Amino acid sequence: MEQSAVTSLLLEAGSLMLIGMLFVFAFLGLLIIGVQLITKFCNAFEGDAVQPPTMSRLKAAQPGVDGNIVAAITAAVHTHRQANKK
């Protein structure tokens, strides 16, 4: 390829490098702000936590079991699930 053609291509590649890097940084920089806004939004409006299992159904299923024990086991299972949540 001719020297002059290569030189003009090199200039073009150089400007592409500059514009490209600036744009990548600008885009991902905007995304940083976006993620921070999402985090703020989620902290501001906390959704319902994982719904606690309905006690009435458990009680109805096992009439002879002490309610306190059921409550303790339910709480333990709930904590366990929370801890193992992905």
Next chain:
Amino acid sequence: MLWDSTALAHFESGQLIMMAVGFGLLYLAIVKKFEPLLLIPIGFGALLTNIPLAGFSEAGGLLHYIYEVGIDTGVFPLLIFMGVGAMTDFGALIANPRMLLLGAAAQFGIFATLFGAIALNLVPGFEFTLKDASAIAIIGGADGPTAIFLASRLAPDLLGAIAVAAYSYMALVPIIQPPIMRALTSKEERNIEMAQLRPVSTREKILFPLAVLSLTVLFLPSATPLVGMFCFGNLMKECGVVDRLSNTAQNELINTVTIFLGLAVGSKLSADKFLTVETLGILGLGAIAFAIGTATGVLMAKLMGKFSKDPINPLIGAAGVSAVPMAARVVNKVGLASNPHNFLLMHAMGPNVAGVLGSAVAAGILLALVG
């Protein structure tokens, strides 16, 4: 007559060499375990396409159609990208969004290589246009589907060499990166322990792909094929209501597409396209792209560490070159080598997935400005 219908009478030296390349790729995949999921179909495709008289890659041949349907249209790499999206967990990045800057810095490898590929034109024998150079440079994005997608748009003739270079170097990440990482950091820097990441809520993870997509739609529509499919896959995974679709995207579908994508790429490994001096240039430039991306990632992490109140281990910058999750594992390994109690894997996942976004954005820029 019978002799004329055997392949023996029609073998050309180029075909024999390319078949040897195909066997070489199979060897690397089976014995050395280099990216076997892709190198096996690619290597076998290379064998098939170079069989004389069989015409696998001519009109009417199987590989010809697979290529036309899947790669010429850009469909296969995009489906793979959807599956990758469904496998990616952005938790580490959402917990520490500044890591996006590392993913951005590592993309310098792409643009520097673009410059290098054009400069190579000064050497007699090389004639890379700006489109060729862009397609070659994206190897530095260390992202197979992105590289194949961009090459199919900008330089289909170079696709075989570019895909082989991209996947070979991704397999070579554990060999290419550590020396660069060690050269640019001191022992104290490698020992830096980072604060534990906060847990990220499901809601944030659901909103994240939507935010990425919105930004892409607004500022870089040319990247929406890649980013859009990626975000779609990620949303399916995170929303939790379409587990069936998400599982298909990250298992059956991506596997099916990988088989065909590999075969189609292999079909581009024909002697007239591959046995050129340009292939050597592409292989060389690809390695440089990787090395520069790694270096700028590490340097950026050092710079960020100077201004950050939380300590940042500069090694994690190297993961900015995508190559998920290999690059993050390499960071973890190099970190453990200097401090056996320092697990950097989760911290490196942030820049690692940021690198995927970064290289998709870079591909979008190249498509918009060069394509």
